Amino acid sequence: MTDPLSHSEQTSELSINNNLEELAKRHGWSFEVISTLDIQIHYPSNTIEEDLLYVIQHWGELLQYTPQERSKFGREEEYYHLHCVTNYKIGQTFRCFIPRALVVNPTGLVITSDLEIIRQSLDGQKININLKARQIKDKFNDSKILSGTYVSLLSYWSHSLNFAHWLMDCLPKLALIESLDSNAKKNLKFIIPDGSPPYIVDSLKLLGIQENQTIQIQEESITVENLILCRAAENPGRPNKMHFLAIRNKLLTSVIDAESVRLSFRRIYVSRSQSSRKIVNEAEILQILTKYDFEVIHCEKMTLAEQIILFSEAEIVLGSHGAGMYNQIFCNSGTSIVEIYNKEYWYHSSRIISNFMEHKHWHIFGENISSDWETWVDPLKLEKVLSLVLHDRSSKN
Known part of the structure; x- marks a missing residue:
């Protein structure tokens, strides 16, 4: 996997942590595995003969190229996702309590007070950050550290304020805190994208999170007293089915009586x-x-x-x-x-x-x-x- 920082931005003071579980053991932080590595199988989409022939024609052209060359093409490289049985590896999901953590806007990248960049906070994406080690040190020494315990609902695609990514990448993180003590959950605060549209606020309300429990980052980063880092998926657009359905069902039952019969008409x-x-x-x-x-x-x-x-x-x-x-x-x-x-x-x-x-x-x-x-x-x-x-x-x- 590629390092999330470009080579030019890595310094002797900033380090990249690839294994948060080991780091948590070393510091005595709470780390809980919610689900282990799994394989999710997805079946083909259906279409008409004309479009299937179109795909076969373009697919045949692609097979003449190496995988590296194929990656330079557009939508054609993903035809197999539609027309084949595909297996996606779904990585381990977990939650980890990190004291004094810096959260970078808008991606949710997490940096510890020891200047360790938590790669597993990036949802498998490569990213560059503009913050340098001295700036990060200053932020940890700043008196503006936000008190309390926070859950970050930012993701790699937070900047787009995209409804699909909010459903698939962000909200499933909330499934990872369901087993927390109810009193502990009441005191949590949630980091959401700056300029969040109504559907973000509304979805959180339906899940029992009020607007006064949320904070929208407007700065380049914020530093919080305690952070619960929830990793609900290894890659954007590849949600863990268990977490995805848990949030879906909770949203549904918050609006519709679970006992009512919903007719599909x-x-x-x-x-x-x-x-x-x-x-x-x-x-x-x-x-x-x-x-x-x-x-x-x-x-x-x-x-x-x-x-x-x-x-x-x-x-x-x-x-x-x-x-x-x-x-x-x-x-x-x-x-x-x-x-x-x-x-x-x-x-x-x-x-x-x-x-x-x-x-x-x-x-x-x-x-x-x-x-x-x-x-x-x-x-x-x-x-x-x-x-x-x-x-x-x-x-x-």
Whole structure:
């Protein structure tokens, strides 16, 4: 694994710690393993023949190159994630109590008072920091050390304030403190990204964390009296299923009575007409969706609680790849997810959620028509995949 600091930034005073468990033993800090290393298996997404042939064609071209050369390509290198059974190694998850810790904004990188950089706070990412050893020493000697015990909910992608990464990388960290004493949990404070949008504050409230328990870092870094470092995943976008589902279930039951029967009857189209990466021929697409009784929703106009209720009632969710589609975590098992990918801009992480939730994941590729990834969708392809989805659902009933 690559060191998180570039060579030019490493000094004799700063060191990189690769094994927090050993460091904790040496200092007498509390270190608790929550889950051991595991392998998570994810199954292929479904599509129509036209898009499968498109993938095979481009995949064949890629096989002519070395892995290093393939990594220079765009989305094509990830086709196998969609169309093969894939195994992801999920590293050990843990929580560790670290006294007098410095937390770097916005990534959540942690540095101890002995000037040791905790590599395991980086979620497997390489990163450079601008702070030098002298600056870090000054911050530990500063009288502005924040008193109390803090949990950092920052991640490598905190700067993007991305709903998907908040769900997949940040919130699962809260599952690691569930076993703490209830009185101890009441006194915790939580570090969240600067400029946090409403869904961050709302999700924490649904999980029992009030706004006065949170702090948004506006400085380059802060130093806290005590830090609970929660590592819920080894890499961004690769959540541990156990922690992910624990938080999902808690969010769901905070809004919906656990004893109520949630019927899956709604067909939802998640529109991006008021966001970036629009579908340019959406009016044409809506004519098709109307025939199949889809309702059009705009997630950005809804509260998180409203989205939870809506998606918990869905039998089919269709839309472009984007934040709104990640609300599928609130759907019941057996829901059909139909994702429209721009050939030049797509990620397969929602397929991971579909596997966690036992959803049936489908996809089709649209054509990229602009530098900001606006998409044109072939109406015939869309209608074809919808007929397959509906046939699949009827054959199971």
